[in-house]
Amino acid sequence: MACVDTLAQLQPVVADSFFNFIKANKSRSSVYISKDDSTITRLNEEKLMPLGNTVNIMVAVEFAMQASVNMIDKDAHVSINELEKYHIPNTDSGAHEAWIAYEQEEKNIVNDSISLIEVARGMTMFNSNANTEYLMDLLGFDNVKNNHRLFELRNHTAMFPYVSSLFIFQNLGKMKEAKLLREIQKLSEEEYCRYAFLFHQQLKDDPDFKSNFRTKRMKPELLKIWSDHLTASTTKEYVHLANILNNRKFLNENAYGIIAEILEFPMEKKQFQEIFRQYGGMGGSTGFALTQVIYFTSKEYMRMEMAVFFNNLTLPEEGQLKKWWYSFEAQVIFDENFRNKLKF
DSSP: OOGGGGGGGOOHHHHHHHHHHHHHTGGGEEEEEEETTEEEEEESTTOOEEOGGGGHHHHHHHHHHHHHTTSSOTTOEEEHHHHHTTOOTTSSTTHHHHHHHHHHHTTOOBTTEEEHHHHHHHHHHSOOHHHHHHHHHHHOHHHHHTHHHHTTOOSOOOOOOHHHHGGGGSOGGGOOHHHHHHHHHHOOHHHHHHHHHHHHHHHHHOTTGGGGOOGGGOOHHHHHHHHHTSOEEOHHHHHHHHHHHHHOOSSOHHHHHHHHHHHOGGGGSHHHHHHEEEEEEEEEEOSSOEEEEEEEEETTOOEEEEEEEEOSOOHHHHHHHHHHHHHHHHHHHHOHHHHHTOOO
């Protein structure tokens, strides 16, 4: 979320590269952008795509709702060891380790424990999958899952623990990879989720269970199937959700305050404070899918919500799109002429 860093020197050529990729790859792209409750542009906005860590918005909102009515104490501490149960090294691009290092530098870890609000911020700031899985368990998986009804998200697949679902691909019964892929593809959504929850319970109950995981078994073919099975939704649904976060009318005031701590952390920077009243969002990537959701209200009370999803990318394509994203985002936010040409 470094759009403000590009404000001093917008990069329209880079933004055009992102835009042109979408136009050249419409079947792999989905876009929905809204400004002051009016649609700016849309493309495949009702097409289901894997969310990756963007689904953490739902976890963050549930955390805020429960903390706002004292169902949980956001300042209560949890042992780092409890979080480590769900951390599988070399499966999250070092996100969890980076978060731990950050919290150590900030001196937020005391007696090997850390506050729940910092766990939630680690989920959004660093995309720690371990933190997400711990929080989903703490908050109640059903509570998190049922929020799609509360927010009237009609096009949203089931939510389940991502880390635990990796164990589905660990060669169950020592079957060959090709057969394993066929068997997984046969699973219904309900069956797939049931396996994920079974493995979650084993991770929760047995700290040594994760030692059974073999990263080398997660070949690209398996990771692609794993990515395709992640919770999916649409850009239209997540712009709707972003609008709820942006308009500050749906939830209670305390909940929005906590959401600001978790999802709107860029507002801690002076550059953002000079331009926005509020700015938040979430992104995710899997190596095959890339998702970005942002929302903001400017000092002049302009409101905007934007969701851009991709699927079936190559790793180099994903890397290039990540590099281009902030320039595209900044151009959309600050350049009306650019917004006007976003036609697909």
